[in-house]
Amino acid sequence: MQAVIQHWNHDLILLGGGHAHVLVLLRHAMQPLPGVRVTLVSEASDSPYSGMLPGLVAGHYQRDEVHIDLRNLCRHAGVRFIHAQVTGIDPVMKQVQLQGRPPLAYDRLSLNTGATPDLDVKGAQHVIPVKPIASFWPRWLQVRDQLLQAEAGKTILVVGGGAGSVELALAMSQRLRESAQPHRVQLVTRGERLLPGYPPLMLHWLQPRLQQHGIQVHTQFEVAEVRSDGVQGRAGQFLPADAIFWCTQARAADWPAASGLAVQENGFVRVHDTLQSVSHPDIFAAGDCAWLDNIALPRAGVYAVRQAPVLFENLRRSFADLPLQHYRPQRQFLSLLATGDRDAVGARGPFSMAGPWVWRWKDRIDRRFMRMLQQLPVLPPPQQQDGVSLEPPAMRCGGCGGKVGADVLQQALATLNDTPDQNRCPVPVRDDAALIDVSADPAAPLLVQSVDVLKPLLDDPWLFARITTLHALSDLYAMHAQPHSAQLQVQLPLLSERLQIRDMQQLLQGVRQELQQAGAELLGGHTLEAETLQLGLTVNGLAQREKILRKGGARPGDVLLLTKPLGSGALFAAFMRGAARADWIDAALQLLLQSNATAAEVLASHHAHALTDVTGFGLLGHLLEMLDASGVGAELNLAQVPAMNGALDCIARGYRSTLSPANQRARHRVSLQTIAADDPRYVLLFDPQTSGGLLAAVPAQQAQHCLEQLHAVQIPAAIIGAVVEKRPAPENTILIRE
DSSP, X not given: OHHHHHTOOEEEEEEOOOHHHHHHHHHHHHSOOTTEEEEEEESSSEEEOGGGHHHXXXXXXXXXXXXXXXHXXXXXXXXXXXXOOEEXXXXXXXXXXXXXXXXXXXXXXXXXXXXXXXXXXXXXGXXXXXXXXXXXXXXXXXXXXXXXXXXXXXEXXXXXOSHHHHHHHHHHHHHGGGSSSOOEEEEEOSSSSSSTTSOHHHHHHHHHHHHHTTOXXXXXXXXXXXXXXXXXXXXXXXXXXXXXXXXXXXXXXXXHHHTTOOBXXXXXXXEOTTSBBXXXXXXXXXXXXXXETTOOOOSOHHHHHHHHHHHHHHHHHHHTTOOOOOOOOOSOOOEXXXXXXXXXXXXXXXXXXXXXXXXXXXXXXXXHHHHHHXXXXXXXXXXXXXXXXXXXXXXXXXXXXXXXXXXXXXXXXXXXXXXXXXXXXXXXXXXXXXXXXXXXXXXXXXXXXXXXEEOOSSSOHHHHHHHHHHHHHXXXXXXXXXXXXXXXXXXXXXXXXXXXXXXXXXXXXXXXXXXXXXXXXXXXXXXXXXXXXXXXXXXXXXXXXXXXXXXXXXXTXXXXXXXXXXXXXXXXXXXXXXXXXXXXXXXXXXXXXXOSHHHXXXXXXXXXXXXXXXXXXXXXXXXXXXXXXXTOEEEEEGGGXXXXXXXXXXXXXXXXXXXXXXXXXXXXXXXXXXXXXXXXXXXXXXXXXXXXOEEEEEOHHHHHHHHHHHHHTTOOOEEEEEEEOOOSSGGGSEEEEO
């Protein structure tokens, strides 16, 4: 991997995680584009396979069976993944504009962003669009659950007469058969019949299945207005409905046309048969968002699948300045439509078929396609022996950002005989940051200083910079200091200068965004080259002497409050081995991007006696530092310690951060009561955190109100235990019970 990185000198950006692009990623995994860094940008971290959506709605599949994990696929292919929504393209500057974040520069660009139903109708706010599927699925679940519990029969309208509409109506009817009340599903189309363009025999097979499900079809019904209680036709007729799903002819997004790309009347990007934009030769497009000049193709996923090999080859040839291949769409293709109860109809050209055997055929084809994209290599959990990780250097620190264990630091610091000058640095060396008295005026604030350096948890430099900045600032918040300024230490990977500039711009934008949010200024820094990316910050803050919070100060009777769930170390260690789901990582990133500034203020306003942030040494490591500095012990309720989504699952399967074994050497300070030593919830307490939460000792009479205030500002805090008198034996410093 490093050899490839060192020779990257071009950026290819793939916009959208559609069928064509996921197959391009697979080909790139087997045959990497030489000298090209590939980045996938998608507004969702998983991509649904449209061919299995009816089976999902009908209840034949689980959600995970029909979704492609784009994060994991990119990891497998050695491709960067950027989770963002595209708002436009600047083809002159060669930049992709993204919502809420800086633009990305490209040398070549490929579009596979799909299409959306045409909602150009009065009252469109009352409909549920079927595309994008990511937003359709939760709304369908909501409607489904309401109908399954309804006390009277309801009516669902599916607007559209194509194959997708028919499949969806039959799937909904099948799923709602479990309801205690009969519900009606109806199809509405402005055409003279369903399935225009399909052979009449296929409609012949379909009719009895629609009748069996009691699905009424309204043909030649053009919707003029959608109301909350139904749809109004242009001829004056009205159809009542309790839920309206929109699955009409698709149109493209607005941004390609607004960006200056050549598009046809419905906004689809016009391309040659090489899949190259007719107006911008450095831009390619495939799938539903593309329109081949002089070739009218229906919006069908089979074309995107067949376009993928040509798209990959032409991207390769484009970078090499070689002649491009021509895409020749097949004249006929196999269409298989699910009809509800594990039954299907099909057609190829003039031939048609129907029956359960057609469903089984379709199911085998769909599952084979998904296996190719889902069953990627998964590396085994990291190995350890006697509390030491046995992982090779390339596989270390997947979840701890490259931090060093507590024993290494303690033994190194023990060789120093120097005692800090309490006049100039009046703070114990084990606190979260250094306090420096820079003024002879006793009323002047103290300078608070800390430094942090991290390796990336993920390959998005802007997001990595934001997380690293928040991680560093947490040391200031843990001392109840106001951030003032920062300096950077950046280690850039060995790329071409052009790519280094692009990465540096992303890093600086991410750092500056979080510093500005914190009210701090970026003063400068230092850069160097090495094999891998690293980012560090020296952060400065100011604190009033009487308002400083330290690790020491916890008192017996205090309540222990934790402001964020645990588990980032295990999750990202599993992710780098292909063993963590995309939605787990998405949820974890949202927590890592939550600043501790507000939490620190709430805790201080409730008179917290001691405060620290939970980072590399895990909850127990940082709690022990607090207890030792305060001369007290603690009792934890394991059932109340919150875990990030998926963290316990990863730990149970053996996935731990590289630093976790070193953290577990503190086990001798812990007593367990009715808890097994291999309980994942117990192991979680040693998990190293990046941009973790705050741990506070709060007076018992303030604790409940403090917790309510934290929840009111969307901080997922929890009461996890209490401070007790110090026990005589060091091994009993912390008692953990259910």
